[in-house]
Amino acid sequence: GAGVSQSPSNKVTEKGKDVELRCDPISGHTALYWYRQRLGQGLEFLIYFQGNSAPDKSGLPSDRFSAERTGESVSTLTIQRTQQEDSAVYLCASSLVGTAYNEQFFGPGTRLTVL
Amino acid sequence: TQLLEQSPQFLSIQEGENLTVYCNSSSVFSSLQWYRQEPGEGPVLLVTVVTGGEVKKLKRLTFQFGDARKDSSLHITAAQPGDTGLYLCAGAVRTNAGKSTFGDGTTLTVKP
Numbered sequence: 749g750a751g752v753s754q755s756p757s758n759k760v761t762e763k764g765k766d767v768e769l770r771c772d773p774i775s776g777h778t779a780l781y782w783y784r785q786r787l788g789q790g791l792e793f794l795i796y797f798q799g800n801s802a803p804d805k806s807g808l809p810s811d812r813f814s815a816e817r818t819g820e821s822v823s824t825l826t827i828q829r830t831q832q833e834d835s836a837v838y839l840c841a842s843s844l845v846g847t848a849y850n851e852q853f854f855g856p857g858t859r860l861t862v863l
Numbered sequence: 864t865q866l867l868e869q870s871p872q873f874l875s876i877q878e879g880e881n882l883t884v885y886c887n888s889s890s891v892f893s894s895l896q897w898y899r900q901e902p903g904e905g906p907v908l909l910v911t912v913v914t915g916g917e918v919k920k921l922k923r924l925t926f927q928f929g930d931a932r933k934d935s936s937l938h939i940t941a942a943q944p945g946d947t948g949l950y951l952c953a954g955a956v957r958t959n960a961g962k963s964t965f966g967d968g969t970t971l972t973v974k975p
Contacts, residue, residue: 752905781962790869790951790967791906804962839905850955850963851896854905 750774752855754840760861761830769825769858773842780823781852782815783839791839797823798845830862866890867954867966875972879941884969886952887934893955895935896963897926900949942973 753772761767773780782794793807797817808814812830817823827834837859841852867888876882886895894913898906910919912928912935919926923946925938939946949970953963 783965788970790949791965793962793965796962841905850894851908851911852953852963853908854898856903856905 752840752842752853754838754855754858756858757856758859758861760863762863763832764829766826766828767830767860769827769838769840769860771823771825771840771842771855773821773823773840774844774853775821777842777844777853778820779843779845779850780817781841781843782823782825783841784809785837785839785857787836794825794838827860830860832862835860835862867952867964869950869952869966869969871969872967873970873972875974876942878943878973878975880973881938881940882942882971883936883938884950884971885934885936886954886966888954888964889933890954890956890964891932893932895928895932895955896953897935897937898951898953900951900968901947906949906951939971942971944973944975947971947973 755770780797783791785791795802795815796804799820800817812828815825837857839857841854843852870885896911897909900906910926915930915932917928923940927936949968951968953965955963
């Protein structure tokens with residue numbers, strides 16, 4: 749497809765379980781970003797990939813959160829031992845680094861609910 | 864750490880009114896973007912400004928980048944219910960790499 753896609757669109761899990769969220773960026777975009785958005789709030793930066801490496805992991809809330817990217821394409825965000833405070837929408841964005849504008853194109857997000 | 868403050872946080876107006884939302888920082892940005900996000904969707908890019916003092920118009924929306932490239936405003940003329948959403952500004956310090964800093968957004972509700 750032409751845009752950023754994310755799966756699943758919704759995920760309900762029990763406290764303590766692990767979850768994996770997937771992001772497929774726009775083809776050819778070398779930069780990929782993960783954000784967390786709590787209800788009614790702005791975007792909280794989690795991690796940024798340039799190619800397959802992550803020069804900025806400063807936003808990951810705890811060691812329960814990790815992310816990887818392979819083939820300069822798909823990325824997965826993994827949350828281990830989920831807690832209720834992890835409930836939020838997780839947004840992925842990609843960007844064609846090298847342009848003058850660092851414009852980001854967002855996916856529709858994954859809504860995570862931890863019971 | 865670059866911070867972007869948006870104001871007001873919430874704005875509720877009647878159809879046909881004009882409004883301005885603001886995005887302020889003590890940091891200088893190479894470029895600044897405005898996004899609109901509707902419920903259940905990801906943010907969608909509206910505009911990018913890169914030059915101090917730059918003004919861009921998108922139909923009824925007017926975007927301005929401050930002369931010092933530290934602040935920006937979004938003015939909507941004759942607001943319509945379709946303008947309802949969360950408006951986010953995002954600044955980039957380097958022009959070709961790295962992450963953008965997002966503000967917390969302005970939630971706009973336009974009542975018919």
